[in-house]
Amino acid sequence: MTKEFHTEAIQHPIFELIGSTADELGIDSYVIGGYVRDYFLQRNTPKDIDIVAIGSGIELAQKVASKLKGKPEVSVFKNFGTAMIKHQGMELEFVGARKESYQRDSRKPIVEDGTLEDDQNRRDFTINAIALSLNKDSFGRLLDPFDGLSDLDKKTIRTPLEPGITYSDDPLRMMRAIRFATQLGFSIELKSLQAITENKDRIKIVSKERIVDELHKITMARKPSVGFKLMLQTELLPYILPELTALQGIEEVEGQRHKDNFWHTLEVVDNIAETTDNLWLRWAALLHDIGKAPTKKFHKKIGWTFHGHEFVGSKMVYKLFKRLKMPLNEKMKFVQQMVLMSSRPIILAEDHVTDSAVRRLVFDAGDHVDDLMTLCEADITTKNPKKQKKYKNNFQIVRQKIVEVEERDHVRNFQPPVSxxxxxxxxxxxxxxxxxxxxxxxxxxxxxxxxxxxxxxxxxxxxxxxxxxxxxxxxx
Incomplete structure (x- = not known):
């Protein structure tokens, strides 16, 4: 076992308190998971901290809470053998070390008490299985049985045990692998990628809410396209967002081709990720062209068309949100509105911008007109520098017109002057x-x-x- 110590990672007084309390109870305790991983990555360490006790995690949590200022409440989840304390902006989750076994039709494990080694074995990735001891006689000792530190250096996502078993047991880990790769800029080990592809249909046993939680995190990454490319590569995407995979491919008829709307969409999402942290606007970018697959037609005289794809796409947003159990409230309506109006500013930017056209745009978009402009600017994916410059200049003119028209005519959230x-x-x-x-x-x-x-x-x-x-x- 390594004798390497990292006391600087656990300087906060809470860790010493947990360690001394564990000593009183005669049990070993460790900090493990995201807190340790992000410390070594020199990222902002998360406020949710996982503590493993070789014994009762619930008992340790209760004893720690009794010593904290204000004696915070302990939330106990007996079924899972876990307890949580919220203290000074931190969420401390305590769990007894355990080993897990799975049944084929469920990702909920059968849990037994275990050793630290058992607990590290059940972790999803080597980079999340690194632990630091909190007991006084070994405070800060590193326990890294799967060489997670080396994987952090290599920027690799790897499972502690055989990846086929890891992903089959808990298929949500397939989404988590892709999400970590996207967030951290890591690559997934080849054996893991193959195992995800082999187990792709197991994603069907995962709740929609858990899948969407991972999708949100991928969509909020600095470069979301990484995650969607990995979902396509591992063949997970058709199970989750078939509306996106339907956009893939280029058809050619009589020498006329259309662009690949799937790869175009990923460019738009990456573009918008550079300018906004609005999750639902990023979703609008992801879904802005989904109506193109069902509306695609070839006409001898004019070539490929996608007539009414914005209207069809906005209707598809509702079905997609409902299927994934996403909120069917103002957030969905916002995404629908953005998809429905996604071409309007583009048409304005191509033509001479009239005041009446801008008034109508502001009237229809209301408070979301700025978001709509942001989406349309992200939609410029042409590689022709002249065209790109022209579009950007034209959008600036449209934005300026919006300001002028709004100051003069007040049509945003229009109320008729005569009732x-x-x-x-x-x-x-x-x-x-x-x-x-x-x-x-x-x-x-x-x-x-x-x-x-x-x-x-x-x-x-x-x-x-x-x-x-x-x-x-x-x-x-």
Whole structure:
């Protein structure tokens, strides 16, 4: 066993307290997992810290909590043999060392008490199996039976045991391998990659919520495309996001080809990752072209078309979110809106930018117009420097126009200057379609720039429209 010590990794007083409490109980205790890994990677160490006790993790947690200032509550999860303490922004999770065995139809293990070695064996990757002792006589001693430190140096994701068993036992580990590779910029060992491909259909026993949690982390990485390429390579992607794999490939008919919309999508996601940490805007980038697979058609005269792909794609967003048990709330509606409108600014940037077109864009996008522009700028993936410069300049013009039009016309989150009630009173109308016709006409006149977005002009316009419709002004 190594005699290497790393006391500088566990300087925080909480570690000494846990170690001395474990000594009182006559058990060994270790810090293991993400905290240790990220210390050696010189990343910001996570606030969730895993503690392994060779004995009862719950008992150790309760005794530690009784000694902490404010005596924080201990959350006990008896079924899992774990306990959690939240203290000074940290989440300390205590578990008794255990060995695990699995049944074919479940990723929930049968758990027995075990040694530290058993506990390290059950870890997903060698880089997450590195432990540091917390007991006084061995404080800071490194326990690295699978050479995880060497894998950190080599930037390699490798399983402690045979990868086929590791991934078959708990198939979520396949997603975790891809997620760590994406977040850390590591590569997955070849044997592991092959084992993921061989066990790909096992992903079906993993809950949608756990899969989505990993998808979110991949999508929020600095370069999300790494994860999606690995999911494609290992053939996991069709099980999770078949809408994306359907975009892959280039067809050629009569010498006319279209671009590969799958690889284009990954470029867009990487582009947007450089400019925003908005998870749902990144999802919009990932899904902005999913309507292209079902709408793809070849016409002899004009070549390949994807008519209405934005509308079809926005409808697909709902089905995708529902299938993956993602939130069917404002977050989904935001992604739908971004997908539906994803081509609008591009069309504006190609043509002469009119005020009325910009007004309509701001009216339809509302508070999300800036997000929409960010998405469209990320959508520029042309390798032609002249074209790229032209598009970027045109988008700057559109952004400037948005500012000018918004300052002057106030159409974001538009409220009609004349209310339905006032129209009813003016013409002595009961609720009827005429009111809607007049309200729409006022809105259209403002968006077209025929009248300013002001009460007096809108009121005058209402009177003229009423006259056209043979409505009499009501006088008391």
């Amino acid at each position: 339905g009630e006032e129209i009813m009173q003016t013409f002595n109308l009961k609720p009827s379609k005429e009111i809607g016709i007049i309200k729409d006409a006022i809105k259209e006149a403002i968006l077209e720039g025929e009248i300013p977005n002001e009460y007096d002009a809108a009121y005058q316009f209402m009177l003229e429209k009423g006259k056209e419709m043979n409505l009499k002004v009501h006088t008391e």
